[in-house]
Amino acid sequence: MKHLEYHLQRQVCAYLNNAYPKVLYLSDTIANVKLTMIQAVRNKAIQKHGFKTPDIIILHPNHSYHGLMIELKLESPYKKNGQIKSNEHLIAQEKSINDLNKLGYYSCFCWSFNQARTIIDNYLNNK
Numbered sequence: 468m469k470h471l472e473y474h475l476q477r478q479v480c481a482y483l484n485n486a487y488p489k490v491l492y493l494s495d496t497i498a499n500v501k502l503t504m505i506q507a508v509r510n511k512a513i514q515k516h517g518f519k520t521p522d523i524i525i526l527h528p529n530h531s532y533h534g535l536m537i538e539l540k541l542e543s544p545y546k547k548n549g550q551i552k553s554n555e556h557l558i559a560q561e562k563s564i565n566d567l568n569k570l571g572y573y574s575c576f577c578w579s580f581n582q583a584r585t586i587i588d589n590y591l592n593n594k
Contacts (some may be wrong), residue, residue, distance in 0.1 A: 473499045475539050476522055479583045483525070487591055493524040519556075519563040521574060523583075527591065535590045536567055536574040543578050 480494050497520075502510060514520075521536035528534060544557045551561045560576070567574035573590055577583040 471541055472522075472539055475541065475580060475583075478580050479523055479537070479539065479577075479587075482580075482584055483523075483587065487587075490591065491526040493526070495520050495522045495524075517559065517562075518566075519560040521560075521563070521567075525587070525590070529590060529593045531593070532573040532590070533571045534573070535587065536564075536572055537583055537586065538564060538574075538576050539583065540576055540578040544576050 476494060476499070480492075483490060483492055497510060519538070522539040523535075523537040525535040525537075538560050544552055544554075544561070546552055551557050564574040564576065575586065577586060
């Protein structure tokens with residue numbers, strides 16, 4: 468499943484490179500890499516405990532936000548009633564998204580390329 472999410476992440480990054488070549492962004496790679504024990508220990512030592520880094524971080528402010536951060540998923544992380552699904556990892560990711568939104572970033576989940584493209588276009592065109 469991680470590999471399928473990686474393909475979505477590659478697709479979004481390719482879109483950013485083609486449609487917005489001057490926009491600076493970061494793409495989280497740790498989620499798709501099998502770390503050795505030493506690498507995992509080192510990575511944990513330099514990460515903020517409890518913070519889940521979004522998959523795509525666009526370092527371009529607009530008139531309303533400091534930057535855009537997207538957590539990619541292969542399906543909606545929400546139940547039909549709008550609540551986050553009962554999954555510890557999703558709950559932690561939603562907390563990070565909410566914390567980033569409180570700080571003036573536009574942060575959200577996206578679960579399809581078209582959805583991510585629309586959010587990116589709207590954000591970068593200040594809509």
